[in-house]
Amino acid sequence: MTLEVVGKVDDRIVDFFKKMEQVEESDSSQLVLSDSFEQSRSLQLVFKEDTAQLYDQGKLIASFKWASEYYQAIWAFAKAYSDRDGMRSALTSTKWARRVVSGILQAMVVLMEVEDKTGFSHSQRVTKLAEKLGLKLGFSQKELQLLVEASMLHDVGKIGIEQLMMYTPTRIRFLEDMPRDHTVMGSIYLSTIEFLWDLVPAVRSHHERWDGKGYPDGLKGEEIPLLARIIAICDYYDELTHFVTSEWGIGPKKKDEALKMVQDQSEKMFDPRLVELFVKIVESDQGI
Ligand SMILES: [Fe+2]
Ligand SMILES: [Fe+2]
Numbered sequence: 001m002t003l004e005v006v007g008k009v010d011d012r013i014v015d016f017f018k019k020m021e022q023v024e025e026s027d028s029s030q031l032v033l034s035d036s037f038e039q040s041r042s043l044q045l046v047f048k049e050d051t052a053q054l055y056d057q058g059k060l061i062a063s064f065k066w067a068s069e070y071y072q073a074i075w076a077f078a079k080a081y082s083d084r085d086g087m088r089s090a091l092t093s094t095k096w097a098r099r100v101v102s103g104i105l106q107a108m109v110v111l112m113e114v115e116d117k118t119g120f121s122h123s124q125r126v127t128k129l130a131e132k133l134g135l136k137l138g139f140s141q142k143e144l145q146l147l148v149e150a151s152m153l154h155d156v157g158k159i160g161i162e163q164l165m166m167y168t169p170t171r172i173r174f175l176e177d178m179p180r181d182h183t184v185m186g187s188i189y190l191s192t193i194e195f196l197w198d199l200v201p202a203v204r205s206h207h208e209r210w211d212g213k214g215y216p217d218g219l220k221g222e223e224i225p226l227l228a229r230i231i232a233i234c235d236y237y238d239e240l241t242h243f244v245t246s247e248w249g250i251g252p253k254k255k256d257e258a259l260k261m262v263q264d265q266s267e268k269m270f271d272p273r274l275v276e277l278f279v280k281i282v283e284s285d286q287g288i
Helices: 011-020 071-082 095-112 122-136 141-152 161-167 171-175 178-191 194-204 226-241 243-248 255-264 272-284
Strands: 002-006 023-027 030-034 042-048 051-056 059-065
Touching: 011 071, 042 071, 051 071, 059 071, 071 178, 071 194, 095 122, 095 141, 095 194, 122 141, 122 226, 122 272, 141 194, 141 226, 178 194, 194 226, 226 255, 226 272, 255 272
Parallel strands: 002 042
Antiparallel strands: 002 030, 023 030, 042 051, 051 059
């Protein structure tokens, strides 16, 4: 993989990249980062005023605002994205620490969320559904493990946002658009923990839509990481069938009605292949 950074680059980004990889500076406004893991892929970061855009083989895969603030998230996204096809770097090798930190974060998410009658919270329910979908897709044990973690942490960016919005009239103000910003905040939180970087793409992209009208990056179709596409369906179904929908004034839906709504969103919000599998799983499972 070659990562190129073109344009005016914030010093903090340069410093950070220098620490992470071997950097060759061709001139003051252009950086080329070489990564020996994979030669065939090419990732490019282009900086324009207040955004940084990440391209994979010339195709836009993510766009970051306030680039100078989020340099770590950009880097984590780039690394995690380029590693997503199974190329795991040493970043994820610290198994024990990873389990502990991920476990603490997951516990925080559960604490933040309201439980249902059976004692499960939103992210736990989403995880149970996602795991069934992963099994149906023939995921390996390792892939399932990653899916479970990403599902448990998909809304981790919601932690603290409301409080910060209420009490801080300064820089966090630009995060007022909370429903959108929890995806960005989640990727920033996770980007601060190096051995959880491979969760960044799924968490960042779980509100992207198959038709490209989602957020935060407007990714389309298979540009959206597979784990994010899985989580998106389970997330929507859980919101429809549980208390969250009461906030929308329509009340929780029954299974049949919710499945119909999921099907209606095939090729709009969701990957049609996954919708088909999901409907089969839920229809045949009395426990859901
Ligand atoms: Fe979410
Ligand atoms: Fe969610």
